[in-house]
Amino acid sequence: MTTRPHFPAHLQPEHWARATRWLVRKALAEFAHERMLDPIALGRGRYAVRASSGAAYEFSARVLPLDHWLIAPESIVRTVGGEVRDLDALELFVELRADLDLGPTVLPLLLEEVSATLSAQAYRWSVHQPKSSELVGADFQLVEASMREGHPCFVANSGRIGFDASEYERYAPEAAPDVRLVWLAARRERATLAVGAGMTRERLLAEELSDGTLARFERVLAERDLSLDDVHLLPVHPWQWDNRVTTTFAADLVRGDLVLLGHGDDVHRPQQSIRTFFNTSAPERSYVKTALSVLNMGFLRGLSAAYMEVTPAINDHVADLVRGDETLRASGFDVLREHASVGYRSPAYDAAAERGDPHLKMLAGLWRESPVPLLREGETLATMASLLHVDEVGGSFAAALVEASGLPAKEWVRRYLEAYLVPVTHCLVAHRLAFMPHGENLILVLRDGVVERVIMKDIGEEVAIFDPDVALPDAVERVRVDAEPPMQALSILTDVVDCFLRFLAAVLDEAGVLDAEDFWGVVREVLDDYEDAHPELAARLDDLDLRAADFDLSCLNRLQLRNNQQMVDLADPVGALAFAGRIANPLAEPHS
Known part of the structure; x- marks a missing residue:
């Protein structure tokens, strides 16, 4: 039949x-x-x-x-x-x-x-998905799975070329599936494990895998005359195992350089970034980010084994800088460190492929700190992307937060900007440090509907240091970027102002909560207060000229429509940008 x-x-x-x-x-x-x-x-x-x-x-x-x-x-x-x-x-x-x-x-x-x-x-x-009002104070992962928009700028933003219909339901974040990761053992001579400050291999295994899971994995290894001391453990997306590892790395499996250990015991939930998983069995455990050779928004979502070798060191450097700055500490701004990473190098592909080739990005993973242990009593979490969420009946989540807070809309926006715009601006101004601070890369810490502070994530691949003179450890040198101040300023003017705040202003305006002109007035006031509080940074602020009358319009869809298989060379992110003239800057003081 x-x-x-x-x-x-x-x-x-x-x-x-x-x-x-x-x-x-x-x-x-x-x-x-x-x-x-x-x-x-x-x-x-x-x-x-x-x-x-x-x-x-x-x-x-x-x-x-x-x-x-x-x-x-x-x-x-x-x-x-x-x-x-x-x-x-x-x-x-x-x-x-x-x-x-x-x-x-x-x-x-x-x-x-x-x-x-x-x-x-x-x-x-x-x-069926909850109304926006029902998401206020809701579970972190319920908010994550309820998002409808995807990246606000990109039109084709949920391509995920490689997933079939059944795989979509098994792995897409909006389907909120329960996923158990596949675990491989990679012989140490073919794999590299890097750990950050305070982390060791032994601590990583003890904190991220239960005793029962480790014992099960050890039994599998013993059948191959191996032990945990001979290998590094590698988390693998189930799709990657089915569609890439069993074919592309079949020889490695036959040789025993890779050993299938089985599924993990913990249940994970895919995040908006698709290849990153939140541990729902033990929320205090790390996020796990995996390689996923699916095409989405101009990139195959792999992870470079070479990049993984220096990821913890980059995260440590950024975390030390952030946590050592008085202004950032006062705002509550923090980062989630990617505190361990692992990558596998297949000998044939490693010899044949050039830097950036997708075959070198198919078997790697990292562990990122969970925000859950950072919560205080009465606080909840939500992805910052949720501020742009509008439910099926037109209800805005941001508007629902404003209502729940009991604050005037301008005051709610002010507190949010003090938690988000001020810290990322200060990082650029004081430390020449730029993030990729779009909605999915930040987590809001909320209390009674008010944004109390924000936490930055996805550090290793998406951070840039524009200082040509600062001494950096060798492992961190990769993130140094040579760019003039006007280009540096675009990390705020494009990534924050045009690619996020533009949409939030429209959402609040359309919801009848706050007129867009008034929204930008609050943004200018918050920046005024920041500039007044830091006269020692006046020269640097002048160089960046964030309040210029206009700025270069950097266009993401133009990038994707130019090359939708390799949108940007990550080794030269500045040189790959696409511009379309200049656009009036809402941060500039309006003419009377």
């Missing part, structure tokens, strides 16, 4: 139509923001985008500071040859291929990423 193929339940017309309108709205808004499209004003808040193919899109919109297009989704009307047609996100990109300069090497894969993003969004619409 043959079984009928599984049909994904979320692929229903009503969910697809809703996901389509969501994605078309985002594409029109972000491509207009990045000046790839130039909407024509029709009057009375109506605009039109007319493609060279003959298709046209008309919609109602308000344009907020930073050229943020707040488009009413139900107002979008598509016409082709003068006839009204249903919205179709795939057809949108085909119709705009000339206008967006989408060549034959980019467009087919882009359509696949768009289709996968639509599917992910349709899934989110198909399952």
